[in-house]
Amino acid sequence: MSEPFLIGDRMSGGYGKGPNILHDCTVAVEKGEIAVIVGPNGAGKSTAMKAVFGMLDVREGAVRLDGEDITHLSPQDRVAKGMAFVPQTSNIFTSMTVEENLEMGAFLRRDDISGTMEQVYTLFPILKDKRRQAAGELSGGQRQQVAVGRALMTQPRLLMLDEPTAGVSPIVMDELFDRIIEVARTGISILMVEQNARQALAIADKGYVLVQGANRYTDTGAALLADPEVRKSFLGG
């Protein structure tokens, strides 16, 4: 089997000089697919994502994007390589308008960004109506749309989302997941950490169940949902 588009291969590491949080952990995503990392609280889900993005020290293992070893690149350099990251909190510029948020997302680009901005507005029509409004005045779901929109402005090949549905209502959550599927259909790979494991696995091509910083189960989203072990331990029966 050929190598996935992005792979965090057998990563071990932790923050600063602290102990290892990840132990031999592997996450990967294929081109245009959705991979979801789930697991109990403190399982190292977000940490695994941050390791892939270069926000913590990967002491063993490697991160490869499109076959290229990027283990030692800074997060900024990874953005330039086509990775985009939406943090869980403080993921928008609250004092700036929606449009300015999108412009800042495209800060590294020197070409015309109006086309990409139009795509984002097509994906999230509500943002177009509110483009002159300060992003901090929007509702939780709309803020998440701004955050995802900002990340898409770099025209990334890989979009990483850290709990995009944290703190939004179930209706908004379904809506966000729909949009995420749409993004994946345009050929952008998506790596996502989710607290709402059941719904997230339902849209996932690939699922990773982490426990204490290590892989416990890895399979397609549908297979994990069907697995009685996984259901009993992690999905509440």
Place this chain on the structure above:
Amino acid sequence: MVDVLNALVVLANFVVVPGIAYGSQLALGALGITLIYGILRFSNFAHGDTMAFAAGAVILVTWWMQAQGISIAPLPTALLALPFGIVATVLMLLFTDRYVYRFYRRVKAAPIIFVMASLGVMFILNGVVRFIIGPNDQRFADGERFIIRARDFKTLTGLDEGLAIKVSQGITVVTAVGVVIALFWFLNRTRTGKSMRAYSDNEDLALLSGINPERVVLIVWIIVGILATVAGTLYGLDKTYKPFTFFQLLLPMFAAAIVGGLGNPLGAIAGGFVISFSEVTVTYAFKRVVTYLVPEAWAPDSLVQLLSTDYKFAVSFSILIIVLLFRPTGIFKGQSL
């Protein structure tokens, strides 16, 4: 009716005109403080002495120009010397950033450590400025002194009271408005300006968006250098240049920035005028205004002055305390202390 007009003219002459000029100077100073707070995230205690340094540099160039016979009369020669002062000040600021603040940024020092470092920069600048230009009053204003003289105003209107507007006051207001418009255009309309607001808003996300922090820092210092030079020179032209007065200005300028909301440029301007008008009205003797307005029998014997001018710094200090107690984010929403 004439009495009411006379009262208004007295008020304009001694409160409104000086208040607007002083307010503009404070606003320019407070803008520098608020930008540093918003983007570099510390209270720069060296800002007053930066203004002293900047105005000092302008004065030296002005003297040289005066000696060469270069003049733009009726405007003061100092305006011509401004760009040179700006260059000197920006270089000085970049020097302090390179050898003082950059180290603390790299080790991610707590804001209070930055403040203490800026205090050190303040003391050194304090000494350097006195060493170069001396601690005494320096005169450098030239050109026409008044836009309108009190006597001309009287003959023009036939009123008993005169209104005088100094050239320095006119220049102060015009320059301040120009600088503020340029600053807001830069922050709100240009890519670089927006990236600075983004950096101020959310540093981590700005990094994720590829905004280069060192470039943002560089531009902040350049803008601060321009603001400090303009503010210091205007204050020196309007009043007098003495290094110590700029150190004293630190309190009203910080009060202005905090009253308006730290980190909020619009707030700094509003705060500047709040502080200047409070200072001027509280320390002004209203005797003549009141005498015009009330029947003769009620004319006051006292000066009708709330506080002696010696206490003007107490005014900004009191406002500062009141704001910090009841609305720590300032009039416009700034960062809380």
